[in-house]
Amino acid sequence: MTVTYVIDGSAITGLDSFWDAVGEAVNGPGGYFGRSLDAFADCLGGGFGTPEDGIFVIEWRDHAHSARTLGHEETARRLERLLPRAHPTNRARVDRELAEARAGRGPTVFDQLVEIMTDRTRPGTLRLM
Numbered sequence: 001m002t003v004t005y006v007i008d009g010s011a012i013t014g015l016d017s018f019w020d021a022v023g024e025a026v027n028g029p030g031g032y033f034g035r036s037l038d039a040f041a042d043c044l045g046g047g048f049g050t051p052e053d054g055i056f057v058i059e060w061r062d063h064a065h066s067a068r069t070l071g072h073e074e075t076a077r078r079l080e081r082l083l084p085r086a087h088p089t090n091r092a093r094v095d096r097e098l099a100e101a102r103a104g105r106g107p108t109v110f111d112q113l114v115e116i117m118t119d120r121t122r123p124g125t126l127r128l129m
Helices: 015-027 037-046 063-069 072-085 091-102 109-120
Strands: 002-008 055-061 126-128
Touching: 002 015, 015 037, 015 072, 015 109, 037 109, 055 063, 072 091, 072 109, 109 126
Parallel strands: 002 055, 055 126
Antiparallel strands: none
């Protein structure tokens, strides 16, 4: 049996609301399903909350709204929060990515989330609607 997890993209106002939405879609009210890109990837790939022996689909409804709210501005906010905690060997890379996001260039948080879902699940699992 295929389980369908629905993310209501119209309710996404930023990365924090995305974490809330995906956590609740997978694990019910107040549910957790990662609160960082790495944790999210681990949850998708490691059987943390998804059916370990079943097939699941993620329907991201109104993904176009999410793409806007998880665009370069939100990407810059994420990188600004990350920069002070970045390992010294990673600070220059994070600083470059931050400059690109502030300039409206480079991958966005939305792009990164889609990439993680595509890379960590079987083909056809992510349905952008």
